[in-house]
Amino acid sequence: MLKVPHVTSYLTEHFAEDAFGTLAGYEKKGGYAAARKALTEMAPGDVIELVKASGLQGRGGAGFNTGLKWSFMPADSDVPKYLVCNADESEPGSFKDRILLERSPHQLLEGILIAAYAVGACTTFIYIRGEYSFPADQVERAVAEAYDQGHLGPNVLGSGFRHDVVVHRGAGAYICGEETGLLESLEGKKGQPRKKPPFPAQVGAFGMPTTVNNVETFCHVPYIVNRGAEWFRGFGTEASPGTTLFGVSGHVVKPGLFELPLGTPLSEIVFEHAGGIAGGRKVKGVIPGGMSMPILPAGQLDVPMANESLRERGTMLGTGGIMVMDETTCMVRVGCVISYFFRDESCGQCTQCREGTGWLNKIMNRIERGAGQSEDLGVLLDIAAKMEGQTICAFADAAAWPVQGLLRHFRADFEEHVRLGRCPFTASFEL
Amino acid sequence: MPTLTVDGRVIETAEGKSILEALDDAGLLMNGVDVPHYCWHPKLSVDGSCRLCQVEVEGFPKLQIACNTVVQDGMVVNTTSDRVRKAREGVVELLLINHPLDCPICDQAGECKLQDYAFDYGVEKSRTREPRRAAKKRVDLGPTIVFDQERCILCRRCVRFCDEVPKTRELAVFGRGDRSVIETFPGMELDNPYSMNVADICPVGALTTKDFRFKIRVWFLEDVEGLCTGCANGCNIYLGIANNKVYRYQPRRNDDVNETWMCDAGRLSYRDIGAPDRLQYAYVRDATGSLEAAGYEAAIGAAARRLRAIIGSKGAGVIAGVASAHATNEDLFTFRRFIEALGTETSGVAVPKGDADDLLIKAEKAANAAGARALGLGDASLVADRIRSGGIDALVCLGSDFLGTGLLANVEELAGLDTVIVLDTHKSEFSRVAHVILPTRHAAEKHGTLTNAAGRVQRLRAAVEPAYEAHPDGAVLSHLGKALGLPGFDGSYDVRAVSKALAESEPAFSGIHLDSVGDRGRVLIDPDASQRDREPEGPNL
Numbered sequence: 001m002l003k004v005p006h007v008t009s010y011l012t013e014h015f016a017e018d019a020f021g022t023l024a025g026y027e028k029k030g031g032y033a034a035a036r037k038a039l040t041e042m043a044p045g046d047v048i049e050l051v052k053a054s055g056l057q058g059r060g061g062a063g064f065n066t067g068l069k070w071s072f073m074p075a076d077s078d079v080p081k082y083l084v085c086n087a088d089e090s091e092p093g094s095f096k097d098r099i100l101l102e103r104s105p106h107q108l109l110e111g112i113l114i115a116a117y118a119v120g121a122c123t124t125f126i127y128i129r130g131e132y133s134f135p136a137d138q139v140e141r142a143v144a145e146a147y148d149q150g151h152l153g154p155n156v157l158g159s160g161f162r163h164d165v166v167v168h169r170g171a172g173a174y175i176c177g178e179e180t181g182l183l184e185s186l187e188g189k190k191g192q193p194r195k196k197p198p199f200p201a202q203v204g205a206f207g208m209p210t211t212v213n214n215v216e217t218f219c220h221v222p223y224i225v226n227r228g229a230e231w232f233r234g235f236g237t238e239a240s241p242g243t244t245l246f247g248v249s250g251h252v253v254k255p256g257l258f259e260l261p262l263g264t265p266l267s268e269i270v271f272e273h274a275g276g277i278a279g280g281r282k283v284k285g286v287i288p289g290g291m292s293m294p295i296l297p298a299g300q301l302d303v304p305m306a307n308e309s310l311r312e313r314g315t316m317l318g319t320g321g322i323m324v325m326d327e328t329t330c331m332v333r334v335g336c337v338i339s340y341f342f343r344d345e346s347c348g349q350c351t352q353c354r355e356g357t358g359w360l361n362k363i364m365n366r367i368e369r370g371a372g373q374s375e376d377l378g379v380l381l382d383i384a385a386k387m388e389g390q391t392i393c394a395f396a397d398a399a400a401w402p403v404q405g406l407l408r409h410f411r412a413d414f415e416e417h418v419r420l421g422r423c424p425f426t427a428s429f430e431l
Numbered sequence: 432m433p434t435l436t437v438d439g440r441v442i443e444t445a446e447g448k449s450i451l452e453a454l455d456d457a458g459l460l461m462n463g464v465d466v467p468h469y470c471w472h473p474k475l476s477v478d479g480s481c482r483l484c485q486v487e488v489e490g491f492p493k494l495q496i497a498c499n500t501v502v503q504d505g506m507v508v509n510t511t512s513d514r515v516r517k518a519r520e521g522v523v524e525l526l527l528i529n530h531p532l533d534c535p536i537c538d539q540a541g542e543c544k545l546q547d548y549a550f551d552y553g554v555e556k557s558r559t560r561e562p563r564r565a566a567k568k569r570v571d572l573g574p575t576i577v578f579d580q581e582r583c584i585l586c587r588r589c590v591r592f593c594d595e596v597p598k599t600r601e602l603a604v605f606g607r608g609d610r611s612v613i614e615t616f617p618g619m620e621l622d623n624p625y626s627m628n629v630a631d632i633c634p635v636g637a638l639t640t641k642d643f644r645f646k647i648r649v650w651f652l653e654d655v656e657g658l659c660t661g662c663a664n665g666c667n668i669y670l671g672i673a674n675n676k677v678y679r680y681q682p683r684r685n686d687d688v689n690e691t692w693m694c695d696a697g698r699l700s701y702r703d704i705g706a707p708d709r710l711q712y713a714y715v716r717d718a719t720g721s722l723e724a725a726g727y728e729a730a731i732g733a734a735a736r737r738l739r740a741i742i743g744s745k746g747a748g749v750i751a752g753v754a755s756a757h758a759t760n761e762d763l764f765t766f767r768r769f770i771e772a773l774g775t776e777t778s779g780v781a782v783p784k785g786d787a788d789d790l791l792i793k794a795e796k797a798a799n800a801a802g803a804r805a806l807g808l809g810d811a812s813l814v815a816d817r818i819r820s821g822g823i824d825a826l827v828c829l830g831s832d833f834l835g836t837g838l839l840a841n842v843e844e845l846a847g848l849d850t851v852i853v854l855d856t857h858k859s860e861f862s863r864v865a866h867v868i869l870p871t872r873h874a875a876e877k878h879g880t881l882t883n884a885a886g887r888v889q890r891l892r893a894a895v896e897p898a899y900e901a902h903p904d905g906a907v908l909s910h911l912g913k914a915l916g917l918p919g920f921d922g923s924y925d926v927r928a929v930s931k932a933l934a935e936s937e938p939a940f941s942g943i944h945l946d947s948v949g950d951r952g953r954v955l956i957d958p959d960a961s962q963r964d965r966e967p968e969g970p971n972l
Contacts, residue, residue: 195479348611355525358609386521
């Protein structure tokens with residue numbers, strides 16, 4: 001039995017019940033009613049307009065308006081159109097899609113059906129990261145059930161709409177979560193993002209018009225269709241409506257996943273929902289949205305967790321993966337870990353990313369080792385500036401932002417390492 | 432036609448072109464408008480990864496890569512702003528942090544784009560204190576190419592070349608991030624008929640040819656525009672010369688002929704020029720039957736004496752002439768005049784044949800077979816037939832292809848002839864039967880024009896002087912004609928005058944001569960079509 005915190009929620013409302021993961025259990029809670037409604041009572045354009053009106057933002061990190069993204073798909077097309085569900089959840093600190101896949105695969109499939117109908121896609125590819133073996137099993141089981149019951153296939157829910165779902169397991173590269181890197185990988189190629197234009201809505205999977213959406217994004221859609229855009233806008237903020245799943249990890253008493261309205265203050269999530277800092281220590285910094293998002297210092301945790309307010313603090317919501325660090329944390333060590341990750345995962349196409357991620361990591365390691373020099377701090381920021389906004393995909397930005405955030409708020413940690421010629425934190429260990 | 436403005440300069444371009452293509456088509460790229468680039472190549476697909484060609488485009492908040500930004504009508508581009516310069520500096524600095532900086536021992540030094548752009552956009556002092564990435568040195572990629580992984584900047588031009596041009600797909604990027612390396616697929620070698628082009632398109636010293644590396648520092652080389660004569664395609668080349676020696680051929684861009692490529696066999700054919708078997712002297716067979724080196728004029732005299740004797744006893748009709756498809760249009764025009772002046776009706780051209788592909792390599796292994804045909808020269812099989820039937824006593828042969836084209840069973844078929852006079856660049860089987868051998872110039876040693884398989888007349892330039900006395904085939908025929916007292920032969924051979932005379936006398940060549948073909952050549956006029964195929968081309972880009 002899964003423990004679900006008692007909060008205002010809809011996505012995770014029935015997650016405590018194992019049966020919610022089965023088709024019968026899901027339908028018992030009203031599942032597939034939204035799909036029936038969309039496929040039989042609504043025109044595809046109306047679905048897109050409804051989702052646009054709801055203000056649903058993509059939950060994969062960039063926060064782009066979902067309805068708007070759907071509207072980029074060509075309405076008339078001589079070739080098949082595809083939908084892709086991005087279940088390559090790889091952002092360190094993020095684990096929300098995993099729970100959605102495990103506990104509510106039919107909720108996802110219903111969202112997919114509605115989206116597919118809206119954009120006119122004949123097939124959806126669900127790209128699940130290779131490490132998500134159990135979640136992938138659950139989705140495959142749900143897809144089989146749906147085919148069995150006629151919820152997928154030549155005549156979805158008796159509506160005459162045909163739709164197929166293909167579950168594809170990835171091979172474990174972070175960059176395959178980038179939508180065009182995912183498409184390359186899906187096609188059997190090396191996972192490297194594509195240069196844009198063309199955008200996936202023109203040339204996507206296998207050369208066909210394609211929309212890529214995150215798992216959670218799809219999961220919101222049935223509720224919007226059932227309950228309306230106004231209802232959806234009742235959660236969250238004006239610019240960022242709805243709830244989202246915040247994954248809290250790190251030095252907290254109750255790490256876990258919390259479905260809360262967008263705009264919930266970060267401090268409320270950390271100190272109330274996650275139970276505050278473990279061991280009675282003080283918080284030092286919090287990464288608000290997965291590892292690629294700049295860190296916030298203890299003094300700025302009052303920020304509402306929505307893109308518009310986080311941007312003012314120089315960071316972003318990302319995937320809502322909140323990583324909490326207490327006062328014993330060495331921020332240079334954090335920089336080492338983060339920069340190592342991005343160095344390791346860079347696909348290596350673009351000069352700035354391939355060379356910059358390695359250089360950042362080498363300097364971070366050297367400072368942590370006690371061999372840093374005061375000029376290194378300026379060089380770190382300069383490399384980050386040279387990487388930001390200049391590459392094929394946003395990976396280089398994702399590698400640059402955490403470095404900028406660490407130096408913006410925790411420069412003293414770096415200076416102390418340089419001054420002492422060693423790491424002042426006992427918790428740190430030799431690299 | 433969309434119009435764009437680059438640094439205040441207005442450029443018209445075709446629909447769907449990128450900014451770089453528009454600049455390239457206008458002849459402005461790196462020639463008035465500097466947009467440095469590594470991964471982009473005019474004849475390969477767009478990669479968009481080196482990020483060096485970023486420019487400011489009005490209306491776009493971020494810098495855009497010029498290689499993948501399609502021109503929209505009215506687009507305004509700035510390539511000189513501080514932002515653009517900073518972006519270029521960033522790319523160059525990042526490319527250099529793991530570069531071995533071994534220019535003093537690198538064969539690419541002097542023609543290296545990393546060196547050039549580091550000079551333009553680099554900083555004097557390296558800011559990196561980290562150890563440089565160690566990688567494999569001197570990787571043997573195959574029979575022609577050596578690879579230095581440390582120098583590689585991963586522009587992937589070589590990978591795309593193998594994928595897209597010969598389509599042999601030997602190369603790929605393995606690993607990711609800063610562990611990315613170019614390698615051949617396991618069990619494969621970089622081995623295709625065009626493999627050496629990867630060394631040309633490699634902007635740095637990572638890929639070098641086994642043939643050229645460490646032969647000479649490139650700044651000692653002078654590039655002379657010329658033509659490859661390995662087959663009928665007539666690929667445009669640069670001959671890299673120093674001290675009157677040809678060190679290499681490299682393809683020269685001509686989108687109407689060879690784009691930017693050439694085949695390995697053609698590239699290596701420069702070796703023929705200074706080959707040890709070049710004819711260094713004229714040879715004359717003496718009274719004892721032995722072939723002895725002779726002075727050039729003595730050999731001309733000996734040849735004339737022999738031919739005069741035959742004409743005196745049997746008439747010129749028993750003399751046969753075989754032209755070479757390697758000779759220039761001017762040589763062949765002179766050959767035809769020589770045959771006509773002699774008054775024989777037995778002549779033809781020998782064209783060597785070999786394998787062909789659908790890219791550049793043509794089956795006719797000589798540069799001017801089409802020119803010979805355009806000048807009305809028929810197949811040399813007529814000559815072979817008449818020799819076999821006993822109607823021929825003397826042969827004047829240009830080159831040795833007549834022996835290698837299967838028209839004769841072997842050179843002994845010529846042993847019964849009273850007189851065999853050969854004009855050639857290299858020693859051959861002819862030495863067994865020839866009575867007079869006269870040395871001639873290689874294509875790299877003479878001016879003139881050649882007509883490729885597509886009927887394109889292209890300019891040939893003398894890049895080097897032969898080491899010994901040798902004259903173009905046309906000049907030798909002219910000397911011989913004068914010695915024979917043939918009408919119209921005064922012993923002179925002004926190739927420019929011959930070329931113009933040819934253009935005036937041959938309708939197919941009307942207006943097409945050495946001085947009018949330009950850098951990209953001109954296509955022969957189809958006698959059936961009343962208009963010219965094409966106006967003279969613009970400058971070579």
